[in-house]
Every structure is written in C-alpha cells, then in structure tokens.
Amino acid sequence: MIESTKNAAVKRIARLKQRPEREATGLALLEGPQVVREAVAHAAETIEELYFTSTAFERHPELAEAASKAGIDVEFASDAALAAMADTRTPQGVVAVAHQTPVRVRDAIDAETRLVVVLDEVRDPGNAGAIIRAADAAGADAVILTGSSVDAYNPKVVRATTGSLFHLRVSTGASLQAAVEAVREAGLDLLAADMHGEPLPGVELGGRTAWLFGNEAHGLSAEARALAGRTVAVPIYGAAESLNLATAASVCLYASAFAQRAG
Numbered sequence: 318m319i320e321s322t323k324n325a326a327v328k329r330i331a332r333l334k335q336r337p338e339r340e341a342t343g344l345a346l347l348e349g350p351q352v353v354r355e356a357v358a359h360a361a362e363t364i365e366e367l368y369f370t371s372t373a374f375e376r377h378p379e380l381a382e383a384a385s386k387a388g389i390d391v392e393f394a395s396d397a398a399l400a401a402m403a404d405t406r407t408p409q410g411v412v413a414v415a416h417q418t419p420v421r422v423r424d425a426i427d428a429e430t431r432l433v434v435v436l437d438e439v440r441d442p443g444n445a446g447a448i449i450r451a452a453d454a455a456g457a458d459a460v461i462l463t464g465s466s467v468d469a470y471n472p473k474v475v476r477a478t479t480g481s482l483f484h485l486r487v488s489t490g491a492s493l494q495a496a497v498e499a500v501r502e503a504g505l506d507l508l509a510a511d512m513h514g515e516p517l518p519g520v521e522l523g524g525r526t527a528w529l530f531g532n533e534a535h536g537l538s539a540e541a542r543a544l545a546g547r548t549v550a551v552p553i554y555g556a557a558e559s560l561n562l563a564t565a566a567s568v569c570l571y572a573s574a575f576a577q578r579a580g
Contacts, residue, residue: 334472369393373411426505430458433527435463446477446482447567455571508526514550
C-alpha cells in the first residue's frame with residue numbers, strides 16, 4: 318500500500334492534473350468508480366495503473382474483480398495518498414491512469430456516421446463533458462473538439478462524461494476548418510447552433526448531421542457560422558434569458574436522434 322503523499326507515484330499521478338504533463342506523457346487521470354468502471358469495460362487495454370482505498374475496495378468489489386479479470390493490477394493507497402492523486406476535494410477512493418486514445422479528425426467520421434458533434438472554443442470542462450455524455454446518450458458516433466476547446470482529457474471533462482468518453486470516437490486538436498472539411502467530405506449536413514438561427518422545430522433533421530456548438534459566453538463566431546449550411550436556434554418559450562450550452566446541445570442532439578430514428 319502507498320501510504321505517503323510524498324511517494325513518487327503519487328507525485329507523478331498528481332501531475333496529470335496539468336495539461337502540459339498529459340500532453341507530454343499521453344496519459345490521463347481517471348477518477349471515480351463510474352468513470353473507471355466504463356474504462357475497464359470498454360478500454361481496459363489503455364489502463365496502466367489502478368488504485369483503491371481500502372474503503373472503496375470494500376464498497377466496489379465488482380469493479381476490482383472486473384479489473385483483475387481484465388488483467389489490470391489493483392493497488393492500494395491510503396486515503397491521504399489517493400486524495401493527493403485525485404483532482405476532487407472529496408475523492409471517491411478510486412483513481413486510474415490510462416493512455417489517451419484520441420483519433421484523427423478524418424478517422425472520427427466515416428461513411429456510416431450519422432450524428433457528430435463539433436465543439437469550437439468550448440472552454441468549460443463541465444459543459445464539454447456533459448455534451449460528450451449527451452452525444453453518447455443520443456447515439457452520436459463521434460465528438461470533435463477543436464484545438465481552441467478544452468482538453469478532452471482534463472480530469473473535470475473526464476468526470477463529467479461519466480464514462481461516455483470511452484464509448485465514442487473522440488478527436489482533439491484539429492482546427493475548425495479541418496473539422497468542417499472532414500464533415501463535408503463525409504457527406505454530413507453541418508448545422509450551427511446559435512440563438513439567432515431559424516427555430517429548431519421547423520428544421521429537417523432526418524439526414525446525416527453534424528452539430529457545431531461554440532463558446533459558452535459568446536457563442537459561435539461569424540466565421541464559424543458561415544462555414545455551416547444552416548444556423549439553428551433552440552427557441553425560448555418562457556422567461557429564461559438563455560439555455561446552458563450543454564442543455565441546448567442535448568436538445569439539438571435528441572431532436573436529431575428522434576428524427577433519424579423516425580425516418
């Protein structure tokens with residue numbers, strides 16, 4: 318068992334909270350039983366290290382068993398040592414280190430792809446993670462985060478996906494222009510979500526579609542909107558000033574999912 322917060326492994330894992338360390342190593346910090354459970358189930362080969370506190374091991378025996386069956390060594394850490402590794406203030410006693418598995422933007426989309434999300438200048442980790450989770454729930458095939466967006470392997474993004482990060486193709490780092498070109502070459506319709514667009518209920522969504530979502534504060538730039546075939550808005554029927562980005566994205570994605578399945 319690792320006892321000390323000064324242990325070399327603890328310090329090495331803690332450094333993965335920082336983007337430069339993640340980029341240098343190609344590794345990511347996974348935290349919490351749900352995220353680790355999905356990683357074990359869908360990407361076990363990427364997991365390099367897995368740590369439990371004694372309490373978490375007793376609370377989640379099925380997770381420890383699944384990890385062992387997948388050939389992943391389970392190690393123990395004290396509460397203090399695991400807290401030093403973790404990114405949250407109240408960690409749940411399970412931390413893993415895994416290799417990142419992003420795909421190239423052109424490999425994120427193929428002839429069978431029906432629903433894609435493109436995030437441009439989305440900076441809030443909670444929003445990005447929630448959108449990845451919504452995309453997964455709506456049956457999307459891929460999520461593309463442009464280079465101006467938050468890192469998909471930011472620990473807060475990973476937690477907010479609750480494991481959906483391991484269910485879809487995720488591309489990071491490409492320019493918006495490269496993402497748009499990949500979408501067009503694959504024959505998908507590109508729709509920009511913006512409050513000044515045409516109302517969502519009147520838009521035909523049964524075809525293969527890519528949704529483009531922008532920054533939480535100022536939305537999509539005029540240049541980004543110009544790249545899309547159409548601009549679509551989620552209407553506000555009540556007195557709310559606006560919708561949270563992740564909520565609006567969920568509405569758009571489910572509208573596409575319903576239309577595609579109805580067709």
